[in-house]
Amino acid sequence: MRRRDFLRLAWGCLLAAALPRPARASHPRDKRFPFVFAQVRYRGGDWNPHPLCVGPLMEELMLRTSVEASPVRHEVTLADPDLFEYPFLYMAGRYEFEPFTEGEIETLRRFLSYGGFLLVDDALGQRGYGFDKSVRREFQRVFPGNELKRLPSGHAVLRSYYLMRRIGGVRIANPALEGITVGSATPVIYCQNDLGGAWERDQLGKWTNVCTPGGEEQRRDAFHLGINIILYAMTENYKEDLIHVPFIRRRLTR
Amino acid sequence: MADLYLIPPVPWWVAASIGALAAFLLVLQYRALRERLGPRRSALLTLLRGLVYGLLVFFLLGPAWVERRVVKLRRPLALLIDSSQSMALPADAPGTPPKSRLDAVKDALLPLLERLVRDYDLRLFRFGDGLEPVTPAAVRSLGARDGRTRLVEALEAAAKEVPAQSGILVFSDGIANGERAAADGAPPLPLPVFSVTVGRPQAYTDLRIAEVRAPEFGFRGREIKLDVIVEAYGLRGRKLPLYFNRGRNLVSAQSVDIDADPFEKRISLSFTPKEIGAHHFNVSLPVQPGEQIAHNNRKEFAVDVQRDKIRVLTLSGSPAWNYRFLRMALKQDPLVDLVSFVFLRTPTDSVDVPDSQLSLIPFPIDDIFLEELKNFDVVILDDFSHRAYFNPVYLEKLRDFVRDGGGLAVFGGARAFDSGGYGESALKEVLPVELDGKGTYRGRTSVRAVLTPAGKAHPITRLVADARANEETWSRLPQLTAFNRVQRARGETLLALSGDGSDGQPLLTVGRFGQGRTLALMSDEAWRWNFIAVGNRETPQHHLKFVRQAVRWLAREPSFEQVKILPVAASRPGEKAAITVRVLKDDFTPAAQASVQLRVLGPDGDPLLVPVSPGDSPGDYRGEFTPAREGSYRVEAEAALAGRTLGRDRSAFSVAAGYHESEDGRPRPELLERISRSSRGEHFTIEQWNEKALEKIAARLEGQAPSRIVERRQTRLWSTPWIFSLALVLLAAEWWTRRKWGLV
Numbered sequence: 001m002r003r004r005d006f007l008r009l010a011w012g013c014l015l016a017a018a019l020p021r022p023a024r025a026s027h028p029r030d031k032r033f034p035f036v037f038a039q040v041r042y043r044g045g046d047w048n049p050h051p052l053c054v055g056p057l058m059e060e061l062m063l064r065t066s067v068e069a070s071p072v073r074h075e076v077t078l079a080d081p082d083l084f085e086y087p088f089l090y091m092a093g094r095y096e097f098e099p100f101t102e103g104e105i106e107t108l109r110r111f112l113s114y115g116g117f118l119l120v121d122d123a124l125g126q127r128g129y130g131f132d133k134s135v136r137r138e139f140q141r142v143f144p145g146n147e148l149k150r151l152p153s154g155h156a157v158l159r160s161y162y163l164m165r166r167i168g169g170v171r172i173a174n175p176a177l178e179g180i181t182v183g184s185a186t187p188v189i190y191c192q193n194d195l196g197g198a199w200e201r202d203q204l205g206k207w208t209n210v211c212t213p214g215g216e217e218q219r220r221d222a223f224h225l226g227i228n229i230i231l232y233a234m235t236e237n238y239k240e241d242l243i244h245v246p247f248i249r250r251r252l253t254r
Numbered sequence: 255m256a257d258l259y260l261i262p263p264v265p266w267w268v269a270a271s272i273g274a275l276a277a278f279l280l281v282l283q284y285r286a287l288r289e290r291l292g293p294r295r296s297a298l299l300t301l302l303r304g305l306v307y308g309l310l311v312f313f314l315l316g317p318a319w320v321e322r323r324v325v326k327l328r329r330p331l332a333l334l335i336d337s338s339q340s341m342a343l344p345a346d347a348p349g350t351p352p353k354s355r356l357d358a359v360k361d362a363l364l365p366l367l368e369r370l371v372r373d374y375d376l377r378l379f380r381f382g383d384g385l386e387p388v389t390p391a392a393v394r395s396l397g398a399r400d401g402r403t404r405l406v407e408a409l410e411a412a413a414k415e416v417p418a419q420s421g422i423l424v425f426s427d428g429i430a431n432g433e434r435a436a437a438d439g440a441p442p443l444p445l446p447v448f449s450v451t452v453g454r455p456q457a458y459t460d461l462r463i464a465e466v467r468a469p470e471f472g473f474r475g476r477e478i479k480l481d482v483i484v485e486a487y488g489l490r491g492r493k494l495p496l497y498f499n500r501g502r503n504l505v506s507a508q509s510v511d512i513d514a515d516p517f518e519k520r521i522s523l524s525f526t527p528k529e530i531g532a533h534h535f536n537v538s539l540p541v542q543p544g545e546q547i548a549h550n551n552r553k554e555f556a557v558d559v560q561r562d563k564i565r566v567l568t569l570s571g572s573p574a575w576n577y578r579f580l581r582m583a584l585k586q587d588p589l590v591d592l593v594s595f596v597f598l599r600t601p602t603d604s605v606d607v608p609d610s611q612l613s614l615i616p617f618p619i620d621d622i623f624l625e626e627l628k629n630f631d632v633v634i635l636d637d638f639s640h641r642a643y644f645n646p647v648y649l650e651k652l653r654d655f656v657r658d659g660g661g662l663a664v665f666g667g668a669r670a671f672d673s674g675g676y677g678e679s680a681l682k683e684v685l686p687v688e689l690d691g692k693g694t695y696r697g698r699t700s701v702r703a704v705l706t707p708a709g710k711a712h713p714i715t716r717l718v719a720d721a722r723a724n725e726e727t728w729s730r731l732p733q734l735t736a737f738n739r740v741q742r743a744r745g746e747t748l749l750a751l752s753g754d755g756s757d758g759q760p761l762l763t764v765g766r767f768g769q770g771r772t773l774a775l776m777s778d779e780a781w782r783w784n785f786i787a788v789g790n791r792e793t794p795q796h797h798l799k800f801v802r803q804a805v806r807w808l809a810r811e812p813s814f815e816q817v818k819i820l821p822v823a824a825s826r827p828g829e830k831a832a833i834t835v836r837v838l839k840d841d842f843t844p845a846a847q848a849s850v851q852l853r854v855l856g857p858d859g860d861p862l863l864v865p866v867s868p869g870d871s872p873g874d875y876r877g878e879f880t881p882a883r884e885g886s887y888r889v890e891a892e893a894a895l896a897g898r899t900l901g902r903d904r905s906a907f908s909v910a911a912g913y914h915e916s917e918d919g920r921p922r923p924e925l926l927e928r929i930s931r932s933s934r935g936e937h938f939t940i941e942q943w944n945e946k947a948l949e950k951i952a953a954r955l956e957g958q959a960p961s962r963i964v965e966r967r968q969t970r971l972w973s974t975p976w977i978f979s980l981a982l983v984l985l986a987a988e989w990w991t992r993r994k995w996g997l998v
Contacts, residue, residue: 034574034778066572066600068668084789087575114788115582159613161598220606234573235596236581239613243593247615 033070035061035230038086040118041075045097045131049123050196052208054090057199057226064227065161067234078104084111088233092121092196093131100138109142112180112187117233122192125173132192139180139188148178148190155179157189159239159248160232161224168221169193170209185236189229198222259968261316269314276307291995302988309981313972321967329420329955331374332412332445335359335396336405336426338382339915342398343427343546345940346457355452355921356398359425362450362943367393369948370423377416381408382915385415401915404432409929413445419959421446421935423951427453428922431915446935446958448951450943453921455516459488460919461542462550464518468535473562477526482537482553484510486517487920489542497538498523501886502859510539516920527559532906534886547919554886556906563591564809565629567622570596570636571669577636579781580665583801590805593630600642623648627655631809637667637778639674649680656684657768661808666738667778668695673738686746686765687774693740700733701752701777703761708841709749713814714764714773714803717796727796732786734779737761747840752776764807766840771808816842817893817901825909827883833864835875837893837900844873845900848893852877857885881909934958 037054041047054073061069073090076083078100089111100108112118124130139148151157157177158164167177173192180188198219200208211218239248262269280300287296341356353361367390370376380388382400385408405426412422422443428451461484468480484496492512498505505525527533538552545551566584570577573596584592595617599605605612623644627633633652640649656662664670664685672693676682682689705728709715718724728750737752739759746765751758765772784797807814820834835852837845852864852875864877881887887909892902923939930937936954938947971977992998 034572034576064599064603064605066597066603067574068572081789084786087578087785110788114794115579115785161613162607163611163613224607231573231598234575234578235598236578238581238594238596241592241594244613244615248613251610251613 033068035067035069035088035234036074036086037069037230038074038076038089040089040091041077042091042093042100043098045093045095045134046123047091047093047097049092049094049194050200050208052202053092053196053200056201057223060223061227061230065231067230069230078107083107084116087116088230089116089118090121090196091118092123093134094122094124095130096134097131099134100141105138105141112142113182116187118188119195119229119233120188120190121195122173122190123170123194123197125169125171125192125194127174127192135190143180143182146180146182148180148188151177151179151186151189155186156237156239157186157228157232160228160235162228163248163251164221164224164228166221167191167193167225168198168211168214168218168223169195169225170197170211170222172214172218186232189232191225193222195222195226199226256319256321259318259320261318261970262314263316264314269311272314273307273311276304276311280304280307287997290997295995299988299991302984302991305984306981306988309977309984313977317971319969319971321969323965323967325965328373328375330377330416331370331420332377332379332416332422333370334379334381334385334408334412334422334424334426335363335388335393336382336403336424337380337396337398338400338403338429339398340403340427340429340919341452343453343919345453354398355427356396358452358940359450360394360396362940363425364393366943366945366948369945373952375420377412379408379412379415381405381412384408385411402431403429403915405430405925406929407432409443409447413443416445418444419955421448421951421955423448423450424926425450425452425940426926427451428924428926429915429918429920430922430925431917442932443929445933446954447926447930447933448935448938448954449926449930450938450940450947451921451923451926452940454939455487455921455923457488458546458920459542459544460546460550461486461489461494461512461539462547462918463537463539463553464918466537466553466555468555468557471558471560472527474527474530474559476562477524478557478559479522479524482521482523484517484519484521484539485918486512486515488515488544490515490517492542494539494542496521498525499536499538500525501534505535527557530559530561531904532888533557533559534888534906534908536886547917550917554908554910556886556908561631561809561811564589564631564805564811565591566593566632566634566805567627567630568592568594568634568636569638570594571638571667572597572600574637574667574778575781575785576665576667576778579784579797580634580636580801583784583798584805586798587802587805590802597638597643617643619644619648623651627651627660628658630655630660632661632663632805634663634665635670636665637669639669640679641675646679653680653684653767656770656772659769659810661771661773661805661810662767663773663775663804663808665778665780666695666736666776668697670695670778671738671740671774671776684767684772685774686744686763686772687760687776688741688744690741693738696737696739698735699737700735701737701759701761702733703728703731703750704753704758705750706748708747708843709762711842712747712749712764713842714800714807715749715762716803717799730792731796732782732790734761734777734782736777736779738776740774740776746772764840771810773804773808815901815903816840816845817891817903819889819891819903819905822889822905822907825881825907827881827909829880831879831881831887831907831909833877833879833889834869835866835877835891835893835903837873837875837895839895839900844871845893845895846872848873848875848895848900850875850891850893853890854879855888855890856881857883857887884909 058069058071061067076086120135122131178190179186197209198211202208284296284300287299342354345353345355345358371390378388378390379385380396383402422445464485465483472478489512494510496508496510508521534556536552536554541548541551577596584590598614672689672691673695677689677691705715705725710721716724717727743760743763746763748760748763750762752761761776763774784794788794816838818836820836822831822833825831835850837848839845850866852866854862854864864879866875866877869876887907889905893900927937
């Protein structure tokens with residue numbers, strides 16, 4: 001770890017300890033909000049690289065769209081009995097993590113096969129190392145023979161709200177999204193650009209991470225992508241319905 | 255003429271051994287006698303004994319007389335006469351002295367019938383629908399009355415009636431319209447068939463619709479294509495119109511140019527139905543002078559027009575899991591064509607990019623509510639409030655859509671029912687729940703669906719076939735965690751109450767408004783019946799089935815109709831047709847006290863009210879109707895209970911006299927020619943039928959199996975008394991001689 005990172009982390013920890021804790025604790029689902037951002041807590045590695053990333057994204061989501069979202073995230077494990085209360089799951093990390101149990105693999109397969117959605121976010125951004133290595137290993141087990149593949153530029157997730165030509169994040173480790181497609185849906189989307197890092201703001205409201213090389217425009221792309229992914233999860237390939245196609249095509253060709 | 259044959263009962267060597275032994279004994283006897291009687295007397299006695307021995311050896315050789323005599327048999331012959339209706343058609347061209355084909359057969363056959371009876375063991379049959387024996391005396395009075403010619407079947411049956419080495423003589427015009435209209439593929443008949451055909455194809459004049467190749471069902475709004483086969487005989491050079499009608503209305507007309515004789519042409523027609531239900535069509539050609547059959551110029555047929563897809567429009571107030579799983583259910587349903595709008599952004603949401611960088615499209619409100627609404631079958635308002643988006647006049651359009659037969663489902667949520675301001679809208683009177691503006695949306699509650707008695711019987715809530723298992727299935731469905739409280743169900747059919755946390759409030763209600771149907775689900779959490787069930791290791795199918803059944807019921811799919819006319823069997827003029835109407839109450843239990851009106855509209859469109867009485871099962875009503883003429887009959891039923899209309903249904907049935915026989919009256923000698931050839935018989939026309947033909951038949955039969963046979967009669971000589979007597983005489987003579995010469 002670089003000295004600057006270490007100081008930043010220490011400063012963040014001090015602030016976090018001094019201020020009232022953000023709404024990140026696990027609690028029963030707030031039923032007033034149709035959308036709850038649920039983050040997967042897994043064993044080993046670092047399941048929570050950006051503890052403050054959800055608030056800004058939810059604020060942005062509610063500001064820009066009609067989605068009524070809970071401002072706080074919910075933490076959940078794959079073994080939790082109420083896992084299916086949260087059809088949208090977020091899983092982030094930097095390092096390698098312990099393999100899922102067979103029961104967890106089966107649950108995740110069932111979750112994703114019957115309408116659930118999982119956004120996987122690599123905060124390290126190194127292909128074949130750390131979190132990426134574990135993610136690819138585990139999804140080989142969840143969907144044997146159906147590996148993560150690069151999503152085409154015309155995929156519905158890039159059109160579900162914003163018409164996106166590029167994706168953001170703290171760094172552009174991979175300019176394209178990857179995903180696992182089951183039937184006509186893509187229930188797993190994998191981003192290696194550390195989206196959570198781009199969304200995260202500290203307790204004082206300052207961005208925690210600098211987005212390079214695109215700066216704030218790249219951060220805006222990360223928020224747009226976050227919103228698009230949530231809307232894709234809730235509407236699936238709605239934007240591929242025939243009624244939308246000519247409008248979208250017209251706008252994209254301008 | 256007789257011949258002597260030896261048929262030894264013992265092997266030759268036994269007889270030879272016995273003969274040698276006898277000779278040896280005779281030698282011994284001669285030697286013994288010669289010492290006492292001298293050579294002459296000894297020789298006489300030995301001769302007498304030798305004769306006896308000779309007779310004995312002769313018998314051992316099995317002598318027999320075989321007599322041969324030539325005998326002539328009366329060969330069996332099956333004579334078949336076609337007595338089907340086509341035999342009443344003229345035997346020859348118009349203009350010649352009128353004589354039916356059957357009369358022509360009688361005129362040709364009767365002069366030779368006596369000879370046939372004399373020369374053959376004649377078995378006489380008439381055939382048509384079946385094979386029936388007749389006497390020679392009955393031939394003169396035979397009538398052409400059978401409605402069908404089972405020619406091939408009759409020949410096969412006749413072959414079993416007569417023994418081998420016989421033949422079949424058949425008189426017919428060759429028309430075969432039984433189950434086996436041709437002998438192709440069948441093994442050749444075991445007996446020679448001598449066929450005599452009456453009528454000349456070249457002299458036959460007719461125009462007919464030979465066949466209509468139309469699909470049994472089609473889809474509303476999609477073109478139905480059909481082919482009509484037109485045949486004409488003796489009408490070369492004419493140009494005739496072919497009319498294609500639906501009922502009495504002309505759909506199209508085409509000109510048919512008859513440029514050959516015989517003429518056959520396939521004509522393609524098409525029609526795009528706009529309504530669901532049975533469509534009755536007919537194609538016809540004008541009757542031409544000289545035609546031998548007039549009614550085959552017209553053919554009726556029906557096409558059952560179905561909905562290709564149920565077109566569903568969903569309007570969702572915002573992206574939500576309920577939309578996600580509703581969409582999944584509808585998209586997976588092959589019968590549903592879904593158009594959905596989700597309001598991704600409200601007027602108060604601000605975006606940080608120009609509109610051109612958003613995928614949002616303007617909601618085509620005018621197009622949807624002023625133009626396209628009629629093209630949908632079901633509209634679903636999913637947690638949708640009109641207030642933020644459009645003028646209340648559009649809800650009036652939606653009300654009219656339901657009144658005119660559309661289906662409307664309203665799913666709960668913070669923007670639905672009273673929370674969405676529907677208590678003051680045009681939909682207030684449409685919805686199956688009462689809204690007073692005070693209803694609330696509760697987001698933190700847990701309710702479980704509890705079926706009402708109506709819900710236990712209703713097709714929407716029937717998730718599994720067994721009633722008890724269905725109730726248990728509903729009790730196991732995951733709880734809903736949000737709930738719209740409304741004043742009450744509007745006296746309509748309440749299918750499910752909310753159990754647990756909310757003191758039995760309406761949860762699922764269905765109703766009717768005008769001709770349309772409505773459904774209200776007081777929650778936006780139905781997705782939990784799917785995904786939470788999956789998490790509980792149960793099936794998501796119950797949610798999918800609920801959505802599918804709700805959409806089908808709202809779209810008034812036939813299987814979800816409360817009034818249904820059961821299929822009416824096709825009948826013949828003058829035969830009673832039984833019509834059964836099944837009536838169900840709003841809760842889909844049998845309506846035993848319903849008032850049912852049953853009308854039958856004949857081919858002319860004249861309506862006739864048919865009285866009904868309760869049928870065999872509760873909720874069934876039966877009426878009887880006797881059609882007077884052929885054609886297509888439309889049936890309409892309407893049922894009401896306690897002054898309230900339960901529904902209507904329409905159906906149709908056809909009445910036909912069964913024109914198998916006189917559909918096509920063209921003589922078909924080629925079939926009989928083929929049968930005669932393959933069975934090694936011979937084919938004649940009626941003009942060729944005379945004594946010479948009879949002799950040819952006799953010669954052909956003789957060639958295949960002679961009628962003269964040689965009878966052999968065998969007589970064993972040992973059974974003849976005079977030979978036995980001769981042996982006795984010889985022995986007696988020897989004894990007398992011996993006694994005279996003092997040897998005894």
